[in-house]
Amino acid sequence: EAQVTQNPRYLITVTGKKLTVTCSQNMNHEYMSWYRQDPGLGLRQIYYSMNVEVTDKGDVPEGYKVSRKEKRNFPLILESPSPNQTSLYFCASNPQQGGRTDTQYFGPGTRLTVL
Amino acid sequence: AQSVTQLGSHVSVSEGALVLLRCNYSSSVPPYLFWYVQYPNQGLQLLLKYTTGATLVKGINGFEAEFKKSETSFHLTKPSAHMSDAAEYFCAVKTAGNKLTFGGGTRVLVKP
Numbered sequence: 361e362a363q364v365t366q367n368p369r370y371l372i373t374v375t376g377k378k379l380t381v382t383c384s385q386n387m388n389h390e391y392m393s394w395y396r397q398d399p400g401l402g403l404r405q406i407y408y409s410m411n412v413e414v415t416d417k418g419d420v421p422e423g424y425k426v427s428r429k430e431k432r433n434f435p436l437i438l439e440s441p442s443p444n445q446t447s448l449y450f451c452a453s454n455p456q457q458g459g460r461t462d463t464q465y466f467g468p469g470t471r472l473t474v475l
Numbered sequence: 476a477q478s479v480t481q482l483g484s485h486v487s488v489s490e491g492a493l494v495l496l497r498c499n500y501s502s503s504v505p506p507y508l509f510w511y512v513q514y515p516n517q518g519l520q521l522l523l524k525y526t527t528g529a530t531l532v533k534g535i536n537g538f539e540a541e542f543k544k545s546e547t548s549f550h551l552t553k554p555s556a557h558m559s560d561a562a563e564y565f566c567a568v569k570t571a572g573n574k575l576t577f578g579g580g581t582r583v584l585v586k587p
Contacts (some may be wrong), residue, residue, distance in 0.1 A: 402481075
């Protein structure tokens with residue numbers, strides 16, 4: 361089944377404790393992206409990757425890191441989480457780098473709470 | 476820069492009544508427009524999209540949306556609401572590359 365998977369689905373952590381949220385897609389998509397969802401703000405893009413070893417900042421990149429060493433994986437790293445990063449996170453993938461008409465496929469989400 | 480405004484963060488409709496969710500966008504280039512639905516505790520699922528061609532777009536679950544360039548709108552409708560339509564709905568626009576810019580979302584409550 362074609363899908364985007366994320367782990368963990370739920371995470372409660374404390375301020376300053378490094379964490380990684382994994383994202384994997386099995387559709388051989390070139391483009392991958394991370395969003396955070398906050399009430400009333402919709403989804404905002406954190407980082408995106410056009411292909412392996414190519415990443416760039418989205419609208420809200422502060423406090424986050426990403427890497428794209430393999431085409432299928434795009435982990436989100438919080439080196440020193442803070443309470444304002446408590447949010448619902450979604451990973452998404454798109455078939456092509458510049459595919460404006462392409463549908464973006466979303467993972468199931470990771471609910472992160474930082475105490 | 477593009478932006479998306481969804482009028483009404485919450486909408487309540489009776490089962491069988493019309494569902495109308497409003498979306499307006501701003502964009503300096505021709506936009507590609509999307510509606511996504513999020514059911515409780517799930518990810519986002521594409522309802523429909525407008526890229527080029529016919530401005531009335533039909534999607535899944537009986538939803539449709541009409542692109543009106545003059546009004547910079549892409550409102551979502553369904554003639555008769557069903558209890559299973561209770562969810563949050565997001566309008567989004569793509570202008571350059573693959574970046575989606577989302578509206579704030581509209582949560583739909585369906586009353587029996």
